[in-house]
Amino acid sequence: MIRIRHWLVLALALILLGSGLAWWKVQQYGFPLKPDMTDVSWTVQARIQLRPGEGPVKATLQLPSQTPNLGRLREDFISRGFGLDVQESRYQRQATWSVRRTGGRPMLYYRAQFYTDSARQDFAPRPQFPDIPALEEPFATAMVSITDDVRRHSADIETFTTEMLSRVNAASPREEIALFLNAPEFRGNRLEIVRTLLAGARIPTEQINGLLLVDSDRRAVPTRWLAVHNGQRWLFFDPSSGRQHLPENLLVWWRGAQAPVRIEGAELIDLHWSVRRNEVGSLSLAEQRAREHDFLLANFSLMNLPVQTQSVYAILLMVPIGAFVLVLMRNLVGVRAFGTFMPVLIALAFRETGLAAGLVMFSVIVALGLLFRFYLERLRLLLVPRLASVLTVVVILMLLMSLLSQRIGWEVGLSIGLFPMVILAMVIERMSIVWEERGARDAMIESAGSVVIAVLAFLLMTQPLIQHLVFVFPELLLVVLGFTIMMGRYSGYRLSELIRFRELAGRRG
Amino acid sequence: MKLPVIGRYLALKRRGVLGLNARNGRYIMPYNQRRFYPLVDDKIRCKQVLENHGIAVPPMLDSIRTQFDAGHLEKRLARLERFVIKPASGSGGDGIVVITSKRRDYWLTAGGNLLRLDDIQFHVSSILNGMYSLGGHPDAALFEGLVETDPILRRLAPEGVPDIRVIVFRGVPVMAMMRLPTRRSGGRANIHQGAIGVGINLATGTTLQAVMDQRVIDRHPDSDEPIEGFEVPDWDGLMELSARCQAAVGLGYLGVDIVLDANRGPLVLELNARPGLAIQIANQTGLGNRLAMVERKHSPEQADISTRLDWARELADL
Structure with missing residues (x-):
């Protein structure tokens, strides 16, 4: 019993391992399941233009750090003559460019590529409860009155925030709100007013500044967003509509009300944002993503191989698929064929010529070769010289076919190149022996079986979807191996045996 | 399309018909060790081994x-x-x-x-x-x-050398058939080339129905002789001969081809480590149940020859 289980456990383990790895690659890194799939990535750029003073210049730019829903692929810092220093903590990153002396109008660039990655949700540290802002009268009284009133009309922090936002955003705000809106300290900055009022209720808030990644935008404008911590997690609100949500494509660039750039020793002429939308192959994006995450298998990807080697493996990896078709056809269906792997080799040959041309060439060459082989029989040659003669004739026939097809302008005849003549010679030899020993019928059955398996294997091996899957997820070969092992232990009937033993099934007794 | 396939599959399974996958996976692989194959695949060596064990073979x-x-x-x-x-x-x-x-x-x-x-x-x-x-x-x-075919058999097979194929499993004969060459098979006793397969009752040695090209026939197509009910001469000797081959070559699942020589009686013509399944059609019954029966015995190879032959006779009723 333990022996029986052994193969089953092995096969199931292989299948699980192979499909699990593939599933992981799809889920985690978005490896595409279909060929020619494209994904979107965005290249976002911040450009700082300075008018330097006499002395040293120092420019500090807040950089995207924790970006919910988005992953960062590659970043570049471009600045001529400036020294660069990037300070990084978990929730904050900033780049500082500095130079002792510079002329002209230097430009500083920061450029990064982003892709959607719903796995990223980290945002900002858990905040402290804010102190109630110390406001002068009449603001202090108004604040108490507003928060008390909003508290009465809400159930929790979420509804409190929504209520507060709708009051501040109202077309004709109440008297107390209008007081804040008209106050010179707030300069009509509604987000700042809301944050102050929420702080009055001791609710921690954060201002988010970011860019909406939708289309290419040569002059993007940062959007402000409101984040509120409800004690467990961050909630995000659209400050203008009051709706609670965070757009998936909002790139959170920096937090806080302050400007993203601090300049010392120079004047900021321009801070320019731009967004470019890129269509990239899902595959290459997934590859980059996997590398970014330090995924171990990313280093063993076929994409790391030279292109020439890749194209060889694109074919080689399909051979197990063809072999599996062969296993199914032989052990499950019971088709008879020449040799063990001859049909798979014929299928590989079809790859070079295409199916129709391959079939025509295969039949013509085998038929003519067979005639020649029967003639050779009369010369009584020994085995190896006879095989070599057949091989020579096959090459001559192939050459003649190419020349002929050239004359009649049938181009496929020229693609004969790698059609394996050794395989053809073996088919001819094997067929002639079966023909002589068991008759034409058996020879025909076996060659028809070989061709049927070859065609099936060819059709499957040239499916773009299957080619793509095997190439992108080579671990799927483990699944094929698992199923092949299972087929190796299949002891049920073959389809052909259901016909062969039909008499035995029908009789009663 | 789907249901008849499954129905036929289950019917064959119920009746213990052995398929190629089951023969290879359950019987040949576990019971026939690779290292013994050359013994039967090389007819010259096989003949010498059988002779050393005192088993009669054509010279x-x-x-x-x-x-x-x-x-x-x-x-x-x-x-x-x-x-x-x-x-x-x-x-x-x-x-x-x-x-x-x-x-x-x-x-x-x-x-x-x-x-x-x-x-x-x-x-x-x-x-x-x-x-x-x-x-x-x-x-x-x-x-x-050249084997001089027993004249009694000549009646059934006017041409060529008929032989008797016995499947011997772990030293116990489990099924037998006679193969009659026809004009169409070119005198060869090969079912696939058009020879007739005739089932044999293991207990009595009398022939059952005959099958040619998978179809049951009554009479020999060349001689028009009825085939059923013929008694194979020296059946017990033939069974014993086949049962003893297992010990000689060490193969647990073995096809023994025996010819009946006019002068010397049953002779082992050759052994086959991968005997075909056509024997089931000739006998119109499956091998599976009989093989399972033998597998239930405690190391049947060790039993003495008369016990093994008794078991074989019991299998005839299965």
Whole structure:
């Protein structure tokens, strides 16, 4: 019993391992399941233009750090003559460019590529409860009155925030709100007013500044967003509509009300944002993503191989698929064929010529070769010289076919190149022996079986979807191996045996 | 389409019909160790082993292993008149030539062809080159004495040499059939080439129905003789002969081909490590139940021969 289980456990383990790895690659890194799939990535750029003073210049730019829903692929810092220093903590990153002396109008660039990655949700540290802002009268009284009133009309922090936002955003705000809106300290900055009022209720808030990644935008404008911590997690609100949500494509660039750039020793002429939308192959994006995450298998990807080697493996990896078709056809269906792997080799040959041309060439060459082989029989040659003669004739026939097809302008005849003549010679030899020993019928059955398996294997091996899957997820070969092992232990009937033993099934007794 | 397939599948399963996958996976692989294969695949070695175990075989007249010998057959052939040329590791009857008589400078085959010396030399040379061996490996040629078929059997098989195939599982004969050559099979006792398969009752040695091309027939197509109910002579001796082959070659699942010689009685013609499944059609019953029955016995190989033959007789009713 333990022996029986052994193969089953092995096969199931292989299948699980192979499909699990593939599933992981799809889920985690978005490896595409279909060929020619494209994904979107965005290249976002911040450009700082300075008018330097006499002395040293120092420019500090807040950089995207924790970006919910988005992953960062590659970043570049471009600045001529400036020294660069990037300070990084978990929730904050900033780049500082500095130079002792510079002329002209230097430009500083920061450029990064982003892709959607719903796995990223980290945002900002858990905040402290804010102190109630110390406001002068009449603001202090108004604040108490507003928060008390909003508290009465809400159930929790979420509804409190929504209520507060709708009051501040109202077309004709109440008297107390209008007081804040008209106050010179707030300069009509509604987000700042809301944050102050929420702080009055001791609710921690954060201002988010970011860019909406939708289309290419040569002059993007940062959007402000409101984040509120409800004690467990961050909630995000659209400050203008009051709706609670965070757009998936909002790139959170920096937090806080302050400007993203601090300049010392120079004047900021321009801070320019731009967004470019890129269509990239899902595959290459997934590859980059996997590398970014330090995924171990990313280093063993076929994409790391030279292109020439890749194209060889694109074919080689399909051979197990063809072999599996062969296993199914032989052990499950019971088709008879020449040799063990001859049909798979014929299928590989079809790859070079295409199916129709391959079939025509295969039949013509085998038929003519067979005639020649029967003639050779009369010369009584020994085995190896006879095989070599057949091989020579096959090459001559192939050459003649190419020349002929050239004359009649049938181009496929020229693609004969790698059609394996050794395989053809073996088919001819094997067929002639079966023909002589068991008759034409058996020879025909076996060659028809070989061709049927070859065609099936060819059709499957040239499916773009299957080619793509095997190439992108080579671990799927483990699944094929698992199923092949299972087929190796299949002891049920073959389809052909259901016909062969039909008499035995029908009789009663 | 789907349901009849499943129905047929289950019906065959219920009736214990053995399929190729089950034969290979459940019986040949566990019970036939690879290292014993060369013993049966090489007919020359097989014959020697069987003779050493005192099992009756057709006499070996000569064996040829080198091209040099093949080129100098004349002297060796001079003393031979009725013989069979076989490739030592041929399969399915391929490459076998039966010589029934000799004229002045040519030989007459069972099929009625005339062969000159260089015809025979070419054939032997082809055999040595591996023309008939699996995978084209170099082979040897075997000259065997022609079996004089028991005249009682002649009635059933006017042409060629009929033989009896017994499947022996762990030393217990489990099923038997007689193979009658026909004109169509070219005198060969090979079911796939058109020979008749006749089921045999293991207990009594009487023939059951006959099957040709998968169909039940009543009479021999060449002689019009009824086939059913024929009693195979010396059945017990034949069964014992087949059962003893297991110990000689160590194969647990074995096909034993036996011919009935007019003078010497049952002779083991050859052994087969992968016997075919057509025997089930000839007997119109499956091998599975009988094999399972033998598997339930405690190490049946160790039992003495009369016990094993008793078991075999019991299987006839299964």
